[in-house]
Amino acid sequence: MENRNKILVLDDDVDWLALCRDLLVTLPSKPEIHTANSARRALTIIETEKIRLLICDLKMPRIDGLQMLAIVRRRFPELRTIVLSALEDEEFRSRAYALGVDLFWLKTEMQRNSKLFNECLESLLGRADREGDTGFRGIQSKSLMDIIQMECLSRSSTVLRITRGPLVAKLWIQDGELFDAECEGARGEVAFQRLLAWKSGSFENLPAEPRHERTINKSVNALLLESAQTLDENAGAATAASAEPLESLTHRKTIWKLSQLTREGADFILAVPPEGQGEPDAIGTQSIASTAHWTRKADEIAHRLGDKLEAGPLSHVSGQNLERTVILLSRGDKTFLVGWPTDATGNLTEKSRKLAASWDS
Amino acid sequence: MGLLKKLFGSLAAVQQLPSGTITVDRDGRILSSTVSSTYPKPLLQTIARDVLELLREARASQMPLAEVSLHYGSLRITARELRGGAIIFLLPQTALLPTPNPPRP
Numbered sequence: 001m002e003n004r005n006k007i008l009v010l011d012d013d014v015d016w017l018a019l020c021r022d023l024l025v026t027l028p029s030k031p032e033i034h035t036a037n038s039a040r041r042a043l044t045i046i047e048t049e050k051i052r053l054l055i056c057d058l059k060m061p062r063i064d065g066l067q068m069l070a071i072v073r074r075r076f077p078e079l080r081t082i083v084l085s086a087l088e089d090e091e092f093r094s095r096a097y098a099l100g101v102d103l104f105w106l107k108t109e110m111q112r113n114s115k116l117f118n119e120c121l122e123s124l125l126g127r128a129d130r131e132g133d134t135g136f137r138g139i140q141s142k143s144l145m146d147i148i149q150m151e152c153l154s155r156s157s158t159v160l161r162i163t164r165g166p167l168v169a170k171l172w173i174q175d176g177e178l179f180d181a182e183c184e185g186a187r188g189e190v191a192f193q194r195l196l197a198w199k200s201g202s203f204e205n206l207p208a209e210p211r212h213e214r215t216i217n218k219s220v221n222a223l224l225l226e227s228a229q230t231l232d233e234n235a236g237a238a239t240a241a242s243a244e245p246l247e248s249l250t251h252r253k254t255i256w257k258l259s260q261l262t263r264e265g266a267d268f269i270l271a272v273p274p275e276g277q278g279e280p281d282a283i284g285t286q287s288i289a290s291t292a293h294w295t296r297k298a299d300e301i302a303h304r305l306g307d308k309l310e311a312g313p314l315s316h317v318s319g320q321n322l323e324r325t326v327i328l329l330s331r332g333d334k335t336f337l338v339g340w341p342t343d344a345t346g347n348l349t350e351k352s353r354k355l356a357a358s359w360d361s
Numbered sequence: 362m363g364l365l366k367k368l369f370g371s372l373a374a375v376q377q378l379p380s381g382t383i384t385v386d387r388d389g390r391i392l393s394s395t396v397s398s399t400y401p402k403p404l405l406q407t408i409a410r411d412v413l414e415l416l417r418e419a420r421a422s423q424m425p426l427a428e429v430s431l432h433y434g435s436l437r438i439t440a441r442e443l444r445g446g447a448i449i450f451l452l453p454q455t456a457l458l459p460t461p462n463p464p465r466p
Contacts, residue, residue, distance in 0.1 A: 088423070090423060093423075287422075287423060287424075290422040290423050290424070291422060291424060293418075293422055294418050294419055294421075294422035294424055297414075297415075297418045298415055298418065298419075301411050301414055301415050301418075302415075302431050304411065305407065305408065305411045305431065305438075306431070306433050308404065308407055309376070309378070309379070309404065309407075309408070309433075309436060310376045310378075311378060311433035311434065311435050311436035312433045312434025312435040312436065313433065313434045314431070314432070314433055315432040315433065315434065316432050317429065317430065317431050317432070318429070318430045318432070319419065319426040319428065319429040319430070320426060320427055320428045320429075321424075321425055321426050321427050321428075322427070326424070326426075349432075
């Protein structure tokens with residue numbers, strides 16, 4: 001009994017808490033379920049019980065979910081967090097992820113896909129003992145580069161405080177733009193480069209400081225690219241027989257893809273392998289799972305319809321909304337979805353093909 | 362006489378491509394159509410259903426699309442979302458068309 005994981009569900013709706021309890025007790029690992037209908041009560045439980053996972057609503061009276069998550073991230077950095085909300089607004093999703101939540105689920109989706117939700121929970125709880133993982137605590141398996149990109153993509157204003165043992169660094173971000181960096185006694189771009197060399201640590205979001213002096217004037221993507229290239233050059237000379245060849249290779253590949261994306265002016269690119277043959281991979285987007293789902297579905301529908309109409313081979317599928325244009329195309333056994341800003345010029349299909357072609361190069 | 366026709370007549374038929382515009386409601390019912398009446402109705406229904414599914418799936422994936430185009434070798438299907446339904450343009454791509462897919466300005 002002592003080894004059972006403890007889950008705390010926080011929601012102001014008592015009926016919902018009862019529903020969650022009924023669902024969570026069916027988990028194979030038989031976790032101990034606690035519930036709280038206010039943030040204050042939840043904090044008391046977290047302090048007294050050894051809670052492993054917090055499932056939190058966003059819209060609550062007095063202390064709302066985002067405030068609660070900020071408090072939890074600072075006071076209990078090891079606690080895993082899931083947001084379960086009825087708010088479908090993408091902004092909330094971005095803000096929650098920027099606060100370091102492990103998962104964001106809509107309540108409607110959770111009810112519809114309770115099996116998948118349970119599997120996600122089990123996976124999160126199962127990872128509990130792997131304390132030696134690399135990556136920055138708060139967002140699993142994400143590099144610092146990813147975290148900074150996510151903050152900037154969600155256009156947030158915050159101060160990121162990053163700690164690695166005794167070392168502390170800070171990044172000032174205002175409206176999605178990097179203003180200043182401070183690390184190991186340096187400031188500005190130099191500090192940013194030093195910070196990117198950190199491979200693990202933990203971070204927290206501090207309130208934004210809009211009046212902070214600006215020392216960095218380059219775009220984040222350009223800066224990330226420059227810093228990563230410098231790191232690579234340094235690492236290439238010193239670590240020919242490095243203990244992390246795979247990580248270095250992945251890092252190099254990410255830089256290459258990022259540079260391609262920046263050069264062409266695309267918002268994001270997503271590569272989706274066939275079902276059951278690996279995980280989707282993306283640069284520039286946070287909602288990988290849902291976008292990959294649509295990509296697979298759209299590809300399947302388009303091929304099926306083309307076969308029925310005898311309309312010839314599918315060249316590509318394009319879609320548009322007020323924010324962006326997306327191009328879906330196949331290359332090899334993968335399906336790619338490339339997002340472009342609405343003001344992007346030129347032949348987007350050809351540009352998308354080029355990006356897809358360079359993906360695995 | 363007519364032996365081959367008897368054997369392969371129906372198999373050798375080439376299916377025509379639809380050309381025109383259809384409007385469909387949110388349930389996939391065709392409300393109006395300018396596509397030739399000789400074109401099979403079930404196929405038009407399939408187009409309507411699949412296109413609506415594509416738009417619906419995009420909405421469900423938090424990526425609502427106002428317009429979607431499927432580009433095939435010999436046909437382009439463009440659909441614009443209309444309050445849950447859609448207006449669907451069916452444009453066969455022939456060699457006579459100078460620029461079947463003009464780049465956006």
